[in-house]
Amino acid sequence: MTNKTKQSFTRRGLLKSIGAGAGVAAASSFVPDVARFAHAQSSGPIKIGFQQHATGIGASYGRWYGRTTEAAAARINAMGGINGREVQIIAEDDGTDPKRGAEVVEKFAKQHECDIAFGTLFSHVVYGSAPRAGELKLPYFVVSEGHHVASGALNRYTLQPGITDVKSQVIAMAPFVSENLGKKVTMIYPDFAFGHDHRDFFTEAMTAQGGEIVASIAIPPTETSFTRYFPQIPRETEVLYHVMVGPAVLTFVKELGEFFGPSGPQLFGFIDSLEAVSFGSPGLEFLEGTYFWEGNPRHAQADQSEHDKAYRAAVGVNEMGASVEDEKDVSTYAHMFGCWETLNIIKAGMEASGYSGPGDRASLIEAVEAMTDMPESDDHPQGAKKFNGKTHQTFGHQYISKVMDGKLVKQHTTSIEDGMYEDEVDYTQMSF
């Protein structure tokens, strides 16, 4: 029995595999993609595990994070991949759920044998997943906005190089709010880590500007009806600062308008309150003249850069921020650039460290930690950035837009320095 098996393997089996190998080799010379990556040390693809909020409360973000990631990977592959190897995106749905997030990270490491994990947005999922990524020694590039990375709460394997954090965003914008809109602010925010970052750091930043938070109202992120919360807004409020996430954002803003009618305070919103929602939706007319933070201006501006033009075309988004194929499908334009830029940073890091496989994960992290200036370019269409290797956090420009004739028109761009703060951690001192 043993002999027979051995015999068939050595003769017939060997011939078969030689034949198959020859066939693949012959076929590959006709397929340009395979041929292009064949010169690398190892021609196997670099596997990037993409933790995607395909379902659950982050689904709108997940859909656009997915499209942006695919577009960025396609561009990188068209340019010859990373270190001559093809980039392969392996997407797994985490259901916007911390527990499933950790399971997905584990799947990337053990089942798919990914080189790195990438992509997650919602801060509670980052919190749930990062410890597991650290245990598995899997570099985890998040495209979130929470202050969790830079606060030192996570580990050396978790980095946020492609998007600014909430602390930086609100510090940069508080002066504009207090100088132009008012000093007495009521805040409405979602009741989880990301919302708490807004509450803590904006309160701090406004106080430093001589302003005052007269009330702060936390709303569960799964809430579907909001009018009941609005009577808590004190009458003396000069500015209402709102940031909401999840599937009910349209309801939130609509009910806000119905509550205030013609006599509301000034509104300063994070575009999160209306990500993936058209400004033309019925009931949103009252937003005319109000202000929004945008990570990246949704509507193409008069001074649109060539980089934004190229990026917009690559991800299939029109001048109004909606899908080129379906104008009802509005993008999460203020956030999704983070996926594009992070993938380009991963590419630069892998090239700088000569990354060839999981054994080089530590040197990949060291290479990214060594990065500093990232100039505005096709790799960084949102704008220039400064990366801080000690805190694993990037700093960049923020945009404040005003709704004028149903369009978001940029009013103010903060400088990178406006959003800088003291280091709270030095991850480079931690062991791998």
Added chain:
Amino acid sequence: MEFGPHLMLAALEGAVTAAILALTAMGLSIVFGVMRVVNVAHGEFYMIGAVLAWVVASMVGVTPALGFLAALVIAPLVVGAIAVVADRVILERIAYDPDRTIVATIGLLYIIQQTTLMTFGPDARPVEPPFNHRLSLPWFEWGENGFAMFWPWGLSITSYKLFVILAAIAILTALWLFMTRTKAGLIMRATQQDSETAQAFGIPVGRVYSYVFGLGAGLAAMGAVLVVPIQQAHYLMGHDPLLLSFIVVIIGGLGSLPGTVIAAFLIGMSDGIISVFFSPTLAKIIATLVVALVLVFRPQGLMGRVER
């Protein structure tokens, strides 16, 4: 906001919640009353009602009013039909055994939820209300100059929310007339009282069960269609209505229609008022606590009859 206007706003919000809840809980109550089936998938029938409302409204899309009207007719019918099929294919086969129907409807819950996710996607879908005007409401107070009327900041309701309250009252009245004044209603009540005797008198109990299950699901769908222009349709929206409907049905008395309406009003109002003055989570905690107290001190519920 001052206390008086604040309370009034809370009561108005509570009335809208109560109206929708009364419809949804009534569906659950009828199904339990007649069939003795605890339908755990009830919240998902509500959810597909909302999603179908979006589908129909966006297909008809000539005017928002026409789209909404079409949704109000078509969505409950389709959801009812799905429920009838589910009854024939699943519940009838397991002979309405109380334990097995619970497990079966839990399975149905997941099937409906995942099918909706796979076909319609995970996004929240809005339906435009047929009309929606903001109505500022006045408040009266004795001041220095005597009795005066003023318009408090933020005290308002929309014309559509008022319509939801009236529509729920109309639908429940129609249901009551159907149950008490028609032959079909009589057959339903006969089946509820004693299904074996009813069968002996030639009532096709199996078919009655299917229609009742369909009617229950259709009522949930109707509540959902009314709510979509206020909220949005989303594949995970079935949880809260299911929990609140169970609370209402247990407090009102399983199978008792007047009890269900009274309990829906109580729970809807307390949810509105406690949520506004304290927090929505506290409102749910109190409602669930009331359920526990009702089960301890009056197990048959407010209006339920003691089993003999």
